[in-house]
Amino acid sequence: MMLAGSSLLLPVAIMVCSELLASSSQILLKKSAGITYENPIREYLNRYVLFGYGMLFLSMVLTILAYRTTDIYMIVPVLETMGYIFVLFFGRIFFAEPITRNKMLGILLILAGIVVFNL
Amino acid sequence: MEGKTLSIKNLLLLQGVVMIFSLVSVLSKFASGESFFSLRFLLFFGAELVVLAIYAVLWQQVIKRFDISIAYANKAMVLLWGLLWSVVIFHEKITFRKALGVLIVIAGVVILNLPEKEKAQPTKRAEEEVSK
Numbered sequence: 001m002m003l004a005g006s007s008l009l010l011p012v013a014i015m016v017c018s019e020l021l022a023s024s025s026q027i028l029l030k031k032s033a034g035i036t037y038e039n040p041i042r043e044y045l046n047r048y049v050l051f052g053y054g055m056l057f058l059s060m061v062l063t064i065l066a067y068r069t070t071d072i073y074m075i076v077p078v079l080e081t082m083g084y085i086f087v088l089f090f091g092r093i094f095f096a097e098p099i100t101r102n103k104m105l106g107i108l109l110i111l112a113g114i115v116v117f118n119l
Numbered sequence: 120m121e122g123k124t125l126s127i128k129n130l131l132l133l134q135g136v137v138m139i140f141s142l143v144s145v146l147s148k149f150a151s152g153e154s155f156f157s158l159r160f161l162l163f164f165g166a167e168l169v170v171l172a173i174y175a176v177l178w179q180q181v182i183k184r185f186d187i188s189i190a191y192a193n194k195a196m197v198l199l200w201g202l203l204w205s206v207v208i209f210h211e212k213i214t215f216r217k218a219l220g221v222l223i224v225i226a227g228v229v230i231l232n233l234p235e236k237e238k239a240q241p242t243k244r245a246e247e248e249v250s251k
Contacts, residue, residue, distance in 0.1 A: 117220025
């Protein structure tokens with residue numbers, strides 16, 4: 001199953017790409033959710049949602065790939081929490097969502113919990 | 120955006136959708152136990168896709184009602200559901216670390232969803248009222 005040695009560089013690099021894709025896909029989905037469509041089907045069949053799920057699929061493939069480049073499996077779910085931080089900043093940039101103390105503290109605890117869970 | 124009002128109904132909807140999402144990995148685990156492209160594999164894999172589609176439809180409705188940063192971070196609750204399914208369905212043991220990890224995540228999600236305190240503006244407005 002393993003393609004590479006114990007170096008963490010490769011899985012980390014793959015997971016950064018994976019989470020950037022996953023986070024961007026959420027921005028596209030949110031973009032679509034903010035638009036009023038006449039036909040409810042169009043809420044799902046539009047370029048934002050379709051492209052968004054395409055990116056999410058790619059992200060899933062990259063995540064599976066990341067598992068295959070390391071024997072320290074726990075780092076993959078831990079690195080996945082990067083996505084919450086990316087979405088926090090993307091939400092601020094694209095939708096002017098405030099980065100509040102509650103959001104930062106909440107995400108920090110979520111990160112800590114996932115580390116403890118996977119230790 | 121509209122994330123300021125804490126609505127229990129919306130939160131329950133969000134958590135419900137996260138729970139549905141957690142079923143995807145259960146079905147995926149069932150599928151991975153079957154030989155590739157056997158009937159049972161296709162059945163589980165098909166069910167996985169159906170659940171994923173239901174989740175996707177509901178997720179679009181959920182994110183209308185939340186900041187995307189809040190909605191997305193709520194997905195961390197799959198950790199709780201995953202642990203629950205591992206015990207109920209796969210009869211795995213809960214370790215202390217896993218239980219502790221889930222508790223910390225729950226604490227984080229609760230804080231994340233807390234309504235933000237109003238900033239200094241209302242106080243300022245109140246002061247203006249007084250000065251009038």
